[in-house]
Amino acid sequence: MILAFAFLAGMTLVSALGVVLSRNVVHSALFMSGSFLGIAGFFVMLNAPALAAFQVLIYVGAVTVVILFGIMFTQRPQVRRYRTIIQRQHWPGFFVAVGIGAFLAYIVAIADWTGTGPGNGPRGVDALGNILLGVNGAPPIFGLLFEVASVLLLVAIVAAIVVSRRKTGEGVDRGVEE
Amino acid sequence: MSLDILNQEPFRFLLSVGVILFLVLNLAAVFTMAERKVSAYIQLRYGPNRVGPRGLLQPAADVFKLFTKENLSPGRADIWIFLAAPIAMFIPAALVWLVVPFAPNAVVADLNVAIVFFIAVTSIGALGLIMAGYGSRSSFSLLGALRGAAQMISYEVPLILSLLGVIMLSGSLSLVDVVEAQSGGFWHWYFLPQLPMFVVFYISGLAEARRVPFDLPEGESEIVGGFMVEYSGMTWGLIQAAEFASMGLISAITVTLFLGGWQPPFEFLDLGNFNWIWFGLKTALLVFTFQWIRWSVPRLRMDQLMDLGWKVLVPVCLVWLFVTAGLMLLLPSVF
Structure with missing residues (x-):
């Protein structure tokens, strides 16, 4: 192991x-x-x-x-x-790294690690699905968050189509003689 | 007694992985032979018939030739990526066989998320394709890799969507449960209630395995060999093995999900421990249809490919998903 x-x-x-x-x-x-x-x-x-x-x-x-x-x-x-990937922007990079390091150290310090060994959490897809959808005892707020996330993705898809769409009347160049 | 030891955990797993590797590597040889014979009969000629009885030893001769050939690599190639690409294509194609149920109790790892595992691991194949195209540092290879990546990303969407109907009907992500839910005669198999999904899965499976008419990444008549134009010897052999392994895999998964897996078509034909024969027969039949299609249909153009994927297959999946969900709500006694 x-x-x-x-x-x-x-x-x-x-x-x-x-x-x-x-x-x-x-x-x-x-x-x-x-x-x-x-x-x-x-x-x-x-x-x-x-x-x-x-x-x-x-x-x-x-x-x-x-x-x-x-x-x-x-x-x-x-x-x-x-x-110049490394040389550029070393001071901002340094501060971000130190910040993330401090945050992770804080999380490690305050977390309660007893009982979180491998395999002790809720296992299996059914439990995960219940929690994601907020049913069968899971807090229903997760269901709302799930729906909000899917609406967000839908908006992103529609936006991508709108941004990349050609204006009407330009025609589609498919590389073949018409 | 000795069989008991083989049933213990580390031995059982190692043994089954060995069996799977043996199967996948030989599958490639057998499929090459089948490919050449089927194409020959479709074109009214004999095909390979010089090595061994009726040319049956031709694959052995092919493999021997590939092993003795030199592995060339272009001088300006990105050598590590170039050499890693065939491995990155072969390992995922072989790995998914671990979750395919061949018969009752004959599955290496009965994961409760086997369907997700199948989708996840096949999606790595696109990475190997890009690595091959980029590492060769040749225009044809790069073109082929770009086509392949676009094709595999696009057709993953209908592939996943067409699985959802089966998952809803069987209520499980485990392939063993899916097969067991289809017991009792061929009218219980999911290809009947899920006929549109079955067709979509079959077509997207063809595209994921990059078979004709979806062989644009290879496109031998336009970009000579696409992403694998620079490969030779056994590196090329490994790519071919990966292609044939994924073709067999797509057939096996289609059989498992839609055609009842190891279930016999009529209950009185149940062979007990030999039900893997049914699984093998159905898979072989599907592989034959793949080869039949290869010699009957011309290659699609890139825009036709994208139109078919996004404007036909995805909407069909979504509509049938709604129909399935509605029927399951309205007629809970039937499903």
């Missing part, structure tokens, strides 16, 4: 370092997927396979792929090298 944890922790941390230190944007994005996979492994170790599957589906399968897609469409990733 401890070996698996060490392997996953090493994989997550090394990949995270790779994201920051790599000079190549595409390498950074690929390192990021390695880090996400490590975190999915942690979820499996904590007896939450549903969370692990969603972590892989959303972060590795969708977010990283869309990021790579964006990089390849907007620039010529094969030529571009960023030399």
Whole structure:
């Protein structure tokens, strides 16, 4: 168990370092997927396979792929090298890092860690679904939050269509002679 | 006694992973053979018939040739990404087989979220595709990878939506539960009440496996080989193995979700412990339809691909989802 944890922790941390230190944007994005996979492994170790599957589906399968897609469409990733990722903005970066570190240390200090060992939380998809929808004893506010989140996503989709739509009358260039 | 030891946890898991790997790697060889024979018969010729009886040893000769060929890589390739890409494509395709139920009790890991696991792990395949296209540092490869990524992201949406009907009817995300809910004759299988979803899942499965008519990332007649144009030898072999493994996988998952898995079509045909024969027969039949389609339908254009995905498949899924939910509310006794 401890070996698996060490392997996953090493994989997550090394990949995270790779994201920051790599000079190549595409390498950074690929390192990021390695880090996400490590975190999915942690979820499996904590007896939450549903969370692990969603972590892989959303972060590795969708977010990283869309990021790579964006990089390849907007620039010529094969030529571009960023030399100054680290040198630029070190003071703001320093303060953000110290702030996050202090916040996490505070959380670790005040949290009650008894009884939160692996596998003690509510397990299985049915419990997760009940909590998400706020039914069967879960606070109903979660149901409202769930609905608000879905409305937000719907608005985002409609907005994306409105932004990317061609004006009427311009016609669609499909690359074929009409 | 020795069988009891094999049933203990670490041994059982390692043994079954070994069996799965053996199965997936051989599946690639068998499917290559089947692909060539089926294409030959559809085109009224013999196909490979020189190595062994009726050419049956042709896959062995192919694999031997691939192993002895040199692995070339372009001089300016991003060598680590270039070499990692076939692995990143093969491992997810092989991994999902862990949750496929072959017969009662014959499943490596009966996860309670097996359907989500299937979707999640297949979505990594797009990453391997982009890695292959980018790592080769060739225009054709990059074009193929961009097409492939767009296609796989778009068709994941109808793929997931078409699963929801089955999940609602069976009330479970476990593939074993889904199969058990379809027992008792072929009229209980989900392809009848979920016919539109079945068709959508089949089409998006074709697109996820990048089979003709959705082989735009490969597009041999326009971008010569797409994302895999620079690969040779066993790196190319691994990509092919991944493609065939995912084709078999899509068939197996379609059989599990919509065609009753290991359930026999009539109850008196129940073979007990040999019900995996039914599973194998149905999967083989679906693989044959994949190959049949390959030699009957021309490749789609990129805009037709996107139109089909977003303007036909997704609305059909959403409408049928509403119909299913409405019927389940109105007629709770039937479902």
